[in-house]
Amino acid sequence: MQGRTQPRQPFWASVLRLPLFLLLIGVFSAAMLVPAVYGGIVRDLVAARAFLYAGLLGLVTFALIGLAHAGRDPRHGTLGPLLSLMSAFTILPVILAVPFYEGLRTTTFLNAYVEMVSAITTTGATMFDNPDRLNGTLHLWRSIVGWLGGLMMWVAASAILAPLNLGGFEVTARAEPGRSASRDIGMTAPEVRERLAKVSAVLIPIYAGLTMLLWVLLAAGGDAGLVALCHAMAILATSGISPVGGLGGGGSGMAGEAVMLLFMLFALSRLTFSTDTTTAESGGLVQDPEFRIGVAVVIAVPVFLFLRHFLGAFDVAAESDVADAARALWGSAFTVLSFLTTTGFASANWVDAQAWSGLETPGLLLMGLALIGGGVATTAGGVKLLRVFALYRNGVREMERLVHPSSVSSAGPRARRLQKDGAFIAWIFFMLFALTLALITILLTLTGVAFDTALVLAVSGLSTTGPLLGVATDAPIALIELNNAAKAIFTAAMVLGRLETLAIIALFTPDLWRG
Template structure:
């Protein structure tokens, strides 16, 4: 086991991906879809043999810069590994090109949730494979955020750090050096977080089955909820057998995408009491409740302009539909409530695209599976803005809450603003490239926000009509692939890779 853990990270990921192919192969064999079973079994055997050969060849390889190596492995996980993951998908789905399968796997690995195929076109085992890859991608985000990005002050951790972005914290003792080693941190946090991640998924799976979902649909939705990928084998959430009860269960588990304190005991200095002081959780819940109430109250405003014939029951269903959908898109999951249409009718909201894209851009918590700008950066900018307004009223006032809070409001807000500007610039560049490949302004903006925030369901929910990804040309798909990878890794991590000091 120690020898396996010492292998390069990308080699380990090849082995894990090859083993994961056996799960849909077994499922296809159980449902007697032998052709699909072979499509997953044979590549699994092939890539396990490849893993064994590469593992033997690299068993004595000594990595001089662990942080740099693992950051490169992060990039390889989202760019190179989907090539392997796409092989069984391309074999199992007839009449599709390998490039389309590759785009699908990048979408799953980054937990974006874009799909190139209509649900009825894919066998159940392929739907399971999409959800499983996204689920593994979500766990990968959990572990690498703490084990790799946190020591390098990337991924949102730079907001509260005193060190330079991408350079890591300075350490003074041998014991701390060992704890900060990325390989040891990967093993330690992986072993600690996997039972939590798998256990939460299993609990939600069983709960959705009890609520009325088929076991297959329940496991797909459970994995998609924990990974915030929004992948579903159904054409719409209204087809779910769990109904309103299933949505309530999913909403409860979306809280794990708002703050890492909900699942990481190491960050809770005062136990569960720390949650009450967590700025990300409080900000996320405030946004969800506030927007839901505003959408609900908007009904009274819209009735002055045009009377709406909506019953009280439809109003309550609309209130729930707004609550669930707002929470889902804020966490970049992208599930739509079966009552979302009632919510739009109740509030008179005919074009919800801007609202949903704004929520996805805000995103969830740092070191969670959610994408977007992240709530901690939004909170840092908010605190800085409040402090600046206080200084306008009382120029000689001194900011309270201690040195750490003052550093958070100053340096933290400064780094958050830089990231926000880079994010806005990336939106402009990606949308321009998509427009150059034939998309109109609305489609280009929706697809840009969806890919950079890793919220694929925006493609079908934000516009007047769903955007069909399969109809896009290869140039547009290539831009989306780059945008999804950039959205998951974040701009600062890419800049850190390009920093000459990082390679010295």
């Protein structure tokens, strides 16, 4: 009788033993039941059936494959979880596009696929400029995919990217990108499962709770229930997905924007919601360089725009009304923070600011803000504020050495967050980002896209800021009018921007797979 009985593992422990990509299929398949229920409530039966059937099929497939993998640990190298994350941005959207395509029935599957890649990477660029073309069920699905994509990056930042010193952590780590700082911290299957369980248990309640709170506040401010929910999910995920074409179509007004601004601060630094990574070793939020730089940009740029607008209004002899000036300043502040966090929501007063001044604010400024991006290990894209801080500190130090060549650095506690070669690694990433931007722009122009349009498309994809397509140029860029080659290149740009170039290079490094 000895050895016949073995302790049964809990259900969740058995589920976590499954491959990461299979877990994601199960999660997103279960999420399809939400728009299925909503479609049934609002009597949108065509879309409801599409999501119900796709969700049940996905869950059945998940269960069958899960049974086949029962009792077996997934075998993969050090970068196996990173490969699963890349598959989530490239292969998983094929599954997500099926109910969207069947529910809409008036578009191609390629358009549906690009729409889902845009949502799961939290880019928020849409193929359908007219929001009325999509019903509430499809808008809800886009928002859910974007919200889950943001949550996936929240969890992956601590459980996958941080141990591999990628995603911005390479600036603070003491090991090469793609490698662990210590031999004791690896990426074996049990360690990955343990980290995923711990990080998920901490972050999922925070993420869901903040979304629910913002949803209630926006609904109380005057937004319709669906609009408030979609905007709340878009703010937390920095996806910029809206069922009404932006904040101007909502009903919460400036009060709703004020609440959104507070919640967008979570994308400036991970310390605003968690201390589960090594980035917490900087003396708290007040001393956090990312948060300080972000706040400085949000204050300085709107003041500059306000003064520019004020001088423009004075030159054209416009009426200098205090209320108009206040709305212009608010519209600038909200829009600057929105694009800095790569959310991409333009304030309803952003147009008023331009009309009050009589001047057009160039879209190049918003593109620059999106390229800077938000904090490391947040849902924001872009170069990231920590890398900008590393380059800034290095520049200041080099100027000090010009005056005092033998001086010793006394950067203070904030600079201890950076490793010795942090600025060098940040510069490498910046150059890779610039080269990728140039390459994507060139490839888009080769497909027949105009250069200015190609540049905006490249910046929008690599910074995961889809709403740039509607505000960065004189006329909005219609993705649906691009040819298939241009759509494919833009899709690749969104994946590169979300996963980052260093992670892609690590995936193609044979030595790291053997590590």
